Amino acid sequence: MAIIEDTQDFLDETGSMAKFTGHFFSHGLRPRFEVKELFAQCYTIGYKSFPLIGLTGFIMGLVLTMQLRPSLVSYGVQSELPVMVGIAIVREIGPVITALIFAGKIGSSIGAELGSMKVTEQIDAMEVSGTNPYKYLVATRVLATTLMLPILTILGDAVSLLGAYIGVNLSSTTSLHFFFTQVFQSLSFSDILPAIIKTFFFGFAVGIIGCYKGFNSSKGTQGVGISANSAVVLSSVLIFIIDLLAVQFTNLLGLN
Amino acid sequence: MTTAAKSELNSKDNVAKGGPVIVIEHLFKRFGKNVVLKDFNLTVHEEENVVVMGKSGAGKSVLIKCIIGLLKPDSGKILVFGDNVPDLDPDELDKVRTKIGFLFQANALYDSMTVRENLEFPLRRHWIDLTQRQVDEMVSEALDNVGLKNTVDMMPAELSGGMLKRVALARTLILKPEIILYDEPTTGLDPVTSREIDSLILKLQKKYHTSSIVISHDMNCVKNIADRVILLLDGICYANGTYDELEHSTDEKIKQFFEQ
Numbered sequence: 306m307a308i309i310e311d312t313q314d315f316l317d318e319t320g321s322m323a324k325f326t327g328h329f330f331s332h333g334l335r336p337r338f339e340v341k342e343l344f345a346q347c348y349t350i351g352y353k354s355f356p357l358i359g360l361t362g363f364i365m366g367l368v369l370t371m372q373l374r375p376s377l378v379s380y381g382v383q384s385e386l387p388v389m390v391g392i393a394i395v396r397e398i399g400p401v402i403t404a405l406i407f408a409g410k411i412g413s414s415i416g417a418e419l420g421s422m423k424v425t426e427q428i429d430a431m432e433v434s435g436t437n438p439y440k441y442l443v444a445t446r447v448l449a450t451t452l453m454l455p456i457l458t459i460l461g462d463a464v465s466l467l468g469a470y471i472g473v474n475l476s477s478t479t480s481l482h483f484f485f486t487q488v489f490q491s492l493s494f495s496d497i498l499p500a501i502i503k504t505f506f507f508g509f510a511v512g513i514i515g516c517y518k519g520f521n522s523s524k525g526t527q528g529v530g531i532s533a534n535s536a537v538v539l540s541s542v543l544i545f546i547i548d549l550l551a552v553q554f555t556n557l558l559g560l561n
Numbered sequence: 562m563t564t565a566a567k568s569e570l571n572s573k574d575n576v577a578k579g580g581p582v583i584v585i586e587h588l589f590k591r592f593g594k595n596v597v598l599k600d601f602n603l604t605v606h607e608e609e610n611v612v613v614m615g616k617s618g619a620g621k622s623v624l625i626k627c628i629i630g631l632l633k634p635d636s637g638k639i640l641v642f643g644d645n646v647p648d649l650d651p652d653e654l655d656k657v658r659t660k661i662g663f664l665f666q667a668n669a670l671y672d673s674m675t676v677r678e679n680l681e682f683p684l685r686r687h688w689i690d691l692t693q694r695q696v697d698e699m700v701s702e703a704l705d706n707v708g709l710k711n712t713v714d715m716m717p718a719e720l721s722g723g724m725l726k727r728v729a730l731a732r733t734l735i736l737k738p739e740i741i742l743y744d745e746p747t748t749g750l751d752p753v754t755s756r757e758i759d760s761l762i763l764k765l766q767k768k769y770h771t772s773s774i775v776i777s778h779d780m781n782c783v784k785n786i787a788d789r790v791i792l793l794l795d796g797i798c799y800a801n802g803t804y805d806e807l808e809h810s811t812d813e814k815i816k817q818f819f820e821q
Binding site: 418421422425426427429430431432433434435436437 | 626629631651655658659661663665666667669670671672673682683686687
């Protein structure tokens with residue numbers, strides 16, 4: 306029966322991924338640390354992703370403001386526009402959209418790069434050269450995604466709020482100071498902290514899934530394509546699952 | 562073939578070699594239900610070139626990957642300079658690997674790095690105390706050995722198939738290994754380049770006194786390089802002898818490999 310086989314495949318895959326993650330913690334985080342490679346990955350993953358994250362964040366802030374305005378005007382509460390946009394961006398839309406774009410750019414890149422290295426035996430060559438691929442390839446990339454996504458999210462939120470400010474000014478005149486004062490007065494640490502903390506988990510998910518898919522790429526170029534694609538799909542789904550769990554968790558802690 | 566290359570090939574001696582450097586005893590390796598190696602035995606001596614032949618999927622690459630510790634055998638011993646590779650912990654395995662070079666079939670050069678960085682990579686990993694000057698000298702010597710000194714700042718994508726193989730060989734030799742495992746060194750190369758690689762392998766073996774296991778389907782390569790030929794069939798060492806001995810064998814299975 307196909308459904309039984311699919312279930313078995315799913316469980317196999319989940320077990321294999323859990324084992325890979327366990328291997329990351331047991332082998333990847335031991336000395337000697339690949340500090341130089343970690344910085345190189347932080348530069349590639351973080352710095353080089355900022356233009357895309359910034360652009361999409363800016364458009365998102367602008368569009369969100371333009372879409373919300375008519376509804377708020379109809380209720381006569383258009384003055385609350387900065388507050389609504391600010392809360393929406395900082396608490397939910399900013400982290401999730403940034404993480405999804407990050408998964409699309411970085412998850413696919415890691416999956417394809419490591420998949421290609423796997424099928425051309427470069428990972429084996431690395432091992433033969435006395436380098437632990439888990440430390441050099443996996444640990445550096447996973448740490449870089451985990452550390453860089455929160456920073457990108459903060460920057461993305463900032464650019465997004467700037468887009469929102471321009472959106473507000475398209476049909477009314479509001480000063481930058483007034484706009485941001487309204488936004489920050491409406492936000493508390495219980496809005497910002499959980500939103501930032503969950504992005505560490507988003508980043509970890511993107512990194513570990515990209516590496517797992519790349520490391521388990523089957524032979525051939527088709528396999529590399531499948532690895533890249535499934536890395537994006539799976540990490541995007543996981544981002545939503547982690548988001549759901551994070552909301553439940555913050556509710557339990559009374560942070561909402 | 563060039564006169565120099567011919568001379569190098571013809572001068573290859575088949576004299577008796579030194580003590581054993583690799584001893585494989587009762588090696589078993591399976592993938593699922595497919596038993597690839599079953600009770601495989603082999604001894605390689607100092608400065609000896611052993612060529613392993615066999616059908617595709619016979620387990621030749623599996624054999625050398627077990628020797629270098631990339632694959633773990635199900636049972637059996639693989640003694641490299643007396644150390645049983647499957648029993649070694651990662652640090653001990655790294656030490657043994659400094660004595661073994663591995664030339665991958667597809668070269669396995671890091672395509673995001675220049676030729677220099679490819680060659681520096683194993684040096685920096687194994688010998689962390691080297692100064693930049695020492696590293697530069699070793700990189701230069703390794704590339705000089707393969708006649709590609711001018712490619713040092715090029716990317717692998719800019720090199721031809723033969724040049725890639727030479728750079729991969731330079732990377733393999735940079736740690737001055739005592740044993741080199743070649744996985745189909747001439748596959749995918751034209752006959753002229755194949756002969757150049759053959760003569761290069763022999764030249765470097767003479768220079769560094771290495772022992773080798775060479776996986777090959779290329780009969781010219783086998784004839785040029787082999788001190789001894791092993792035929793791996795059905796997971797066992799089916800035949801073991803010199804090229805001439807096997808070429809004149811009356812066994813049908815052996816004859817298949819030598820018929821043009």
